[in-house]
Amino acid sequence: MRTLEKKLNEKLTEIFENLNLDTDAAYVKRSDRPDLSDFQCNGALALAKTMKCPPRQIAESILQKLQNDPDIESVSVDGPGFLNIKLKNDFISKTLNEMACDENLGCEKVESPKKIVMDFGGPNVAKALHVGHLRSAVIGESLRRIMCFLGHNVISDVHFGDWGTPMGMILSQILEEDGDFSKVDTYNIDDISAIYKRANARCKEDEKSAEKARLITSELQNGNAEYQKAWKRLREVSVEAVKENYDELSAHFDLWLGESDAHPVCQQVVDIAQKEGLSEVDDGATIIRLPQANKPMPPVILVKSDGGFGYQLTDIATIKMRYDDLKADQIIYVVDKRQSLHFEQVFQVAEMLKLAPNTILKHVGFGTVNGADGKPFKTRDGGVMNLKDLISLSKEKVRLSMPKPGEVEGYGEPEIEKLIFEVAMAAIKFQDLKSNVGSGYIFDLEDFAKFEGKTGPYIQYAVARINSILRKAALNGIEDGEIIIHADDERSLALKIADFENTVIRAAEIYEPSIIADYVYNLAQIFSSFYNTCPILSEPDHALLVSRLRLARLTRDVLKCSLYLLGIEAPEKMLKSN
RNA sequence: GUACCCGUAGCUCAACCGGAUAGAGUAUUGGCCUCCGACGCCAAAGGUUGCGAGUUCGAACCUCGCCGGGUACGCCA
Numbered sequence: 001m002r003t004l005e006k007k008l009n010e011k012l013t014e015i016f017e018n019l020n021l022d023t024d025a026a027y028v029k030r031s032d033r034p035d036l037s038d039f040q041c042n043g044a045l046a047l048a049k050t051m052k053c054p055p056r057q058i059a060e061s062i063l064q065k066l067q068n069d070p071d072i073e074s075v076s077v078d079g080p081g082f083l084n085i086k087l088k089n090d091f092i093s094k095t096l097n098e099m100a101c102d103e104n105l106g107c108e109k110v111e112s113p114k115k116i117v118m119d120f121g122g123p124n125v126a127k128a129l130h131v132g133h134l135r136s137a138v139i140g141e142s143l144r145r146i147m148c149f150l151g152h153n154v155i156s157d158v159h160f161g162d163w164g165t166p167m168g169m170i171l172s173q174i175l176e177e178d179g180d181f182s183k184v185d186t187y188n189i190d191d192i193s194a195i196y197k198r199a200n201a202r203c204k205e206d207e208k209s210a211e212k213a214r215l216i217t218s219e220l221q222n223g224n225a226e227y228q229k230a231w232k233r234l235r236e237v238s239v240e241a242v243k244e245n246y247d248e249l250s251a252h253f254d255l256w257l258g259e260s261d262a263h264p265v266c267q268q269v270v271d272i273a274q275k276e277g278l279s280e281v282d283d284g285a286t287i288i289r290l291p292q293a294n295k296p297m298p299p300v301i302l303v304k305s306d307g308g309f310g311y312q313l314t315d316i317a318t319i320k321m322r323y324d325d326l327k328a329d330q331i332i333y334v335v336d337k338r339q340s341l342h343f344e345q346v347f348q349v350a351e352m353l354k355l356a357p358n359t360i361l362k363h364v365g366f367g368t369v370n371g372a373d374g375k376p377f378k379t380r381d382g383g384v385m386n387l388k389d390l391i392s393l394s395k396e397k398v399r400l401s402m403p404k405p406g407e408v409e410g411y412g413e414p415e416i417e418k419l420i421f422e423v424a425m426a427a428i429k430f431q432d433l434k435s436n437v438g439s440g441y442i443f444d445l446e447d448f449a450k451f452e453g454k455t456g457p458y459i460q461y462a463v464a465r466i467n468s469i470l471r472k473a474a475l476n477g478i479e480d481g482e483i484i485i486h487a488d489d490e491r492s493l494a495l496k497i498a499d500f501e502n503t504v505i506r507a508a509e510i511y512e513p514s515i516i517a518d519y520v521y522n523l524a525q526i527f528s529s530f531y532n533t534c535p536i537l538s539e540p541d542h543a544l545l546v547s548r549l550r551l552a553r554l555t556r557d558v559l560k561c562s563l564y565l566l567g568i569e570a571p572e573k574m575l576k577s578n
Numbered sequence: 579g580u581a582c583c584c585g586u587a588g589c590u591c592a593a594c595c596g597g598a599u600a601g602a603g604u605a606u607u608g609g610c611c612u613c614c615g616a617c618g619c620c621a622a623a624g625g626u627u628g629c630g631a632g633u634u635c636g637a638a639c640c641u642c643g644c645c646g647g648g649u650a651c652g653c654c655a
Binding site: 035042045082124163165259287294295306310311337340341365374401444457461468472510521525532533535536552574576 | 584596614653
């Protein structure tokens with residue numbers, strides 16, 4: 001089906017063609033002046049300059065063609081040349097009735113689906129997930145769902161950090177403490193994590209230890225069997241632990257590859273660079289110098305002077321793999337924006353070496369979670385906060401407002417726990433997704449358990465209220481029917497619902513889940529107003545009753561779908577303690 | 579030092595290829611539960627979009643200069 005906006009754009013495109021106007025300008029958007037119109041077209045203003053023609057005159061000519069359209073209530077030219085379009089109620093309700101029957105809620109799949117590889121998560125061996133990993137997982141998962149929903153073929157890869165110096169540090173530390181690797185099989189994630197912390201501390205203050213760690217790293221990478229065996233075990237345990245974390249966040253990964261998997265390809269990349277004459281040896285390291293455009297671009301170190309592969313090489317080799325093995329049309333990295341220079345370099349090298357021709361490489365850089373001091377968030381003891389702890393803290397806050405198990409019929413302990421979890425996660429995720437990806441935020445625990453205002457639970461609450469109405473209707477055997485637009489609040493709700501597809505497309509275009517977060521919040525808000533002024537089940541006019549019931553149901557479906565795209569659950573009921 | 583990002587209501591943030599009267603949340607003040615779930619709704623108040631020029635019919639958005647903040651800059655990943 002086609003949504004209101006698409007239908008209008010088609011009408012305009014035809015008119016622009018007839019008038020010999022550039023159809024690039026033949027598009028509408030929701031009006032900035034709801035008092036004047038439902039949609040506006042600024043095309044005349046955009047064209048005036050190149051056509052050397054007064055914008056109002058162009059707008060008038062479009063108006064002539066548009067005003068007799070049976071779907072349009074009125075058109076006017078206002079201000080310098082805005083085309084204000086008001087739609088017939090029938091046109092809106094007809095489109096909404098189509099939407100109510102469409103399983104995709106009016107969202108058409110893209111014509112040519114792309115193979116998109118998404119790289120997010122980026123956990124490390126021996127490190128539990130902390131708040132720094134939260135954003136990558138939450139934003140990445142949301143974008144993954146958005147791209148899938150639009151019909152793309154998405155493959156997500158967690159891209160495990162399993163191959164750098166930290167590996168050598170841990171192995172070295174185990175040797176130091178145990179003498180050999182005989183106890184490795186007994187270590188769980190907490191043990192490994194503790195070992196890493198000790199290793200890190202030791203290497204920081206003692207250059208000799210650091211050197212030894214580097215040595216072991218390169219031996220590991222060169223295939224030392226003993227090291228490999230121990231490393232494999234460490235990796236396994238870490239993957240298990242991290243999987244639990246990602247399950248909790250409901251982040252889905254198709255692939256659990258890591259840096260180590262790119263290792264065999266690294267040498268190939270080095271060879272290609274050499275053959276193309278693009279690499280050179282400098283201070284014992286093999287590097288590629290990048291063209292200095294309008295800003296300084298540091299060279300990329302492929303092979304370090306000690307013979308080890310640099311981490312940038314790993315990422316470059318991974319691009320080659322994703323092109324060769326997965327046939328990626330696009331690769332999206334959801335990684336802290338402080339790494340943007342790194343990705344610029346890596347992308348440039350990939351292009352110079354033609355490793356993935358025609359593949360779009362995109363770094364979606366997100367801002368950091370900061371403490372009250374504006375610096376990246378740390379706990380009181382100077383460490384980073386565990387993701388698990390964060391979730392527990394949020395759950396405890398939510399728990400305070402929930403009834404105890406057994407107080408509400410049908411809600412025993414498992415049901416209450418599930419509800420607490422879903423509400424807490426909604427609070428955390430919405431907080432993370434509501435503002436632009438690029439801007440960071442100040443960490444405040446209160447924000448992660450807030451119910452009121454622009455929050456996840458507020459939207460869940462709107463869904464729960466609609467569910468409640470739908471249950472009552474079903475109980476009384478009332479079915480919904482044709483949507484008819486009657487009151488003003490119905491009209492604005494309907495127009496907002498119709499804007500769903502456009503919202504998803506825009507969010508995908510600029511990789512910005514906050515566009516959906518903003519939309520879903522507005523929709524919930526508009527519904528709440530409607531709910532307040534338009535009685536549904538107590539409406540005496542039966543036609544109006546069933547219409548509003550369908551409108552409510554459709555709202556609920558769009559809310560739920562939007563929440564899904566943000567990775568947020570919508571519980572059937574919300575409960576509250578007295 | 580060089581490059582990039584940011585500066586919008588007291589606070590946290592929006593603003594859809596440059597558009598009309600710059601919007602939300604929060605905090606403050608007032609109103610609304612005999613009525614489908616008040617985690618709600620309605621309303622008031624809150625602004626020289628850091629400063630100064632320029633381009634444009636039109637600038638929070640584009641250009642330049644200043645001020646203030648952040649981040650990153652070859653052998654950690």
